[in-house]
Amino acid sequence: MALLSGVTCIVALYVHVHRQGRTTWIDKGLISVTGGLQSFVSNFGQGIKGLVDHYFLLVNAKKQNEELQSEVGLLRSRIIAQDEILIENKRLQEQLSFKSKDKEQLLSARVVAHDVSPDFLGIRIDRGSNDGVQLGMGVVHTSGVVGRVLRVTPLYSDVQTLLDPSSNIDVVVQRSRARGILSGQSKQLSCKLKYIDRLDDVMVNDTLVSSDFGHVFPKGLFVGTVTAVIPNSNGILQTVAVKSAVDIYRVEEVFLVFPPKQPEKSIN
Amino acid sequence: MYFLQSNQKSLLTSFNAVFLTLFVLILILFKSTSEGLIPSVFTGWDILLPVVIYLGQRRNLWEGLLLLLFNGHLYSLNSSAPIGLFVIYYIFFFFFAQGVAYILYAQTPLSVLCLIFISTLFSRILLPLCAQSFDQSVSVFSWGNWSLWNLALNTVLGFFIYIAIGMLDRLTLKVPPRSITLGESTL
Numbered sequence: 189m190a191l192l193s194g195v196t197c198i199v200a201l202y203v204h205v206h207r208q209g210r211t212t213w214i215d216k217g218l219i220s221v222t223g224g225l226q227s228f229v230s231n232f233g234q235g236i237k238g239l240v241d242h243y244f245l246l247v248n249a250k251k252q253n254e255e256l257q258s259e260v261g262l263l264r265s266r267i268i269a270q271d272e273i274l275i276e277n278k279r280l281q282e283q284l285s286f287k288s289k290d291k292e293q294l295l296s297a298r299v300v301a302h303d304v305s306p307d308f309l310g311i312r313i314d315r316g317s318n319d320g321v322q323l324g325m326g327v328v329h330t331s332g333v334v335g336r337v338l339r340v341t342p343l344y345s346d347v348q349t350l351l352d353p354s355s356n357i358d359v360v361v362q363r364s365r366a367r368g369i370l371s372g373q374s375k376q377l378s379c380k381l382k383y384i385d386r387l388d389d390v391m392v393n394d395t396l397v398s399s400d401f402g403h404v405f406p407k408g409l410f411v412g413t414v415t416a417v418i419p420n421s422n423g424i425l426q427t428v429a430v431k432s433a434v435d436i437y438r439v440e441e442v443f444l445v446f447p448p449k450q451p452e453k454s455i456n
Numbered sequence: 457m458y459f460l461q462s463n464q465k466s467l468l469t470s471f472n473a474v475f476l477t478l479f480v481l482i483l484i485l486f487k488s489t490s491e492g493l494i495p496s497v498f499t500g501w502d503i504l505l506p507v508v509i510y511l512g513q514r515r516n517l518w519e520g521l522l523l524l525l526f527n528g529h530l531y532s533l534n535s536s537a538p539i540g541l542f543v544i545y546y547i548f549f550f551f552f553a554q555g556v557a558y559i560l561y562a563q564t565p566l567s568v569l570c571l572i573f574i575s576t577l578f579s580r581i582l583l584p585l586c587a588q589s590f591d592q593s594v595s596v597f598s599w600g601n602w603s604l605w606n607l608a609l610n611t612v613l614g615f616f617i618y619i620a621i622g623m624l625d626r627l628t629l630k631v632p633p634r635s636i637t638l639g640e641s642t643l
Contacts, residue, residue, distance in 0.1 A: 191517070195521070195547065198525075199540070199543065199544060199547065202525075202529075202540055202543065203539075203540035203544075206538070206539035206540055211539075215533055215539070218529075218530060218533055219533055222481070222484065222485070222530070222533065222534060225481075225485055226485060226488055226489050229485050229486075229489040230489045230492075233489055233490065233492075233493050234492075234493075237493055299492070300489075301488035301489055301534070302488050302489075302491035302492065302499075303488070303534070303535050303536055304484050304487050304488045304503065304531060304534040304535050305502070305531070305535040305537060305542070306499060306500040306501060306502060306606070307537070307583055307587075307594055308535050308536045308537045309536065310535060310536025312488070312534075338536055339536075346536055347536070348536045349536075352536055353587075353592055353593050353594050353595075354536075354537075354538075354591070354592045354593065371593070373595070373598065373600070377496070437491055437492055437496050437499070438492060439492075440492065
C-alpha cells in the first residue's frame with residue numbers, strides 16, 4: 189500500500205510538473221541530446237536515400253521531364269493570368285481604400301525526426317526558441333497545412349501534426365464555406381471533420397482550406413480533401429472523413445508561420 | 457567473459473542499466489528517423505512495450521521502476537503525446553508483467569511470443585483508457601487500433617527486442633532475481 193502511494197505521488201508530481209507541455213531543464217537537455225543524434229542519423233539516412241534516388245531510380249526521368257516541361261508551360265500561362273488578376277485586385281482595393289494586411293512571415297525548418305509512438309503523429313524540427321519559435325505557432329508545407337508547435341526547446345521544437353488524435357484545426361469547406369473542426373485519427377492516417385451540421389453542404393472531393401481563426405495559419409491554405417460523407421439520420425451532425433493534403437511520413441522541409449505583427453495601439 | 461576478474465565482472469554488471477538505456481536510445485533513434493525512409497506499414501510498432509515487459513519479468517521492483525521511469529520519460533520526450541501519459545501507461549504494464557511473472561515466467565521462445573502477444577492485445581485497450589485521462593481521443597474501437605498486421609508486427613518485433621535484451625543481460629552477466637529464486641527452489 190505504501191509502495192502504491194509512493195509511486196502515485198511521484199507520478200502525480202511528475203505529471204504536474206509537465207502539465208500543458210511545460211518542459212524542465214532536464215527535458216530540454218535530453219531533447220537537445222536526442223535531437224542532435226536524430227539530426228545526425230536523419231541526415232545520414234536522407235543522404236543514402238538521396239544517393240539511391242539520384243543514381244539508381246532515374247529510369248523514367250526523361251519522360252517525366254518532358255511531361256513536366258509541358259506542365260510548366262501551362263502553369264506559366266496560368267501564373268501570368270493570375271498576376272493580371274492580382275494587379276487588378278490591388279488596383280480595385282486601392283480604389284476602395286482598403287487597408288493592406290500585414291503578411292505572415294515564414295521560417296523554413298528541417299524535419300529531423302518523427303514521433304516514436306505509433307499512436308501519435310508528431311514531428312521534430314531543427315528550429316527552437318533561439319530562432320523565435322513559440323508554442324502554438326502554425327507549421328505549413330508547400331502542399332498544405334502540417335500542424336502546430338507543441339513543445340519548444342532552444343534548438344528543437346516538436347510539432348503536433350493535423351493527423352494527431354489530439355489535434356484540432358479550424359477549417360472551411362472552400363465550395364460551400366461550411367465551417368468545422370478538423371481532428372486527426374493517427375491510426376487511419378486520415379482526419380475527421382467534426383461539428384458539421386447535417387444540413388451543411390459537404391460533398392466528396394470537396395477541398396478544405398484553413399480559416400484565419402486565431403491567425404495560426406494563412407487564410408485559404410489547402411488542408412485536405414473530403415473522402416467520405418456519412419449522413420447521420422438520427423443526430424444533428426454528419427460524419428466527414430478527410431484525406432490530409434500533406435503526407436506526414438514524406439515531409440522533409442516545413443515552414444513556421446510567424447503571425448503578422450499587430451499594429452501598436454495609439455494613445456489617445 | 458571468462459577472462460574477466462571478479463571485480464571487473466561486477467563492474468560490467470553494474471553498467472547493465474546504462475547499456476539497457478543506450479539500447480532504448482538506439483531503438484528510439486532508429487524508430488524516429490527511419491519513418492520517412494521505410495514504407496508506412498512498417499511503422500506501427502511500439503518499441504518500449506517489450507522492454508517494459510522484460511523489466512517486469514526480469515528485474516526487481518525498484519530497479520525495474522527506476523529504469524522504466526527514465527526510459528519512459530525519454531520515450532515521452534520523443535512523442536507528441538502529453539508528457540506523463542506513456543509513463544503511466546508503461547507503469548501499468550510493468551506491474552502487469554510483474555504479476556504475470558508468478559504464473560508465466562517467459563523463458564522459452566513460445567512463452568515470450570505468447571506474453572508479447574497478450575501484452576500487445578492488452579495495450580490496445582489500455583492506451584486509449586490512459587489517453588482519456590489526458591483528454592486525448594485515441595479510439596479503442598477504430599479498425600486501425602485492432603489491425604491484425606500491427607498486432608503481428610508488434611508481436612514479432614517485440615519478441616526480437618525481448619531476446620536482444622536477454623542477450624544484453626547475458627553479455628553483462630546480469631542475473632535476474634527470479635532465476636536466483638527458481639535456482640534455489642530447485643536445489
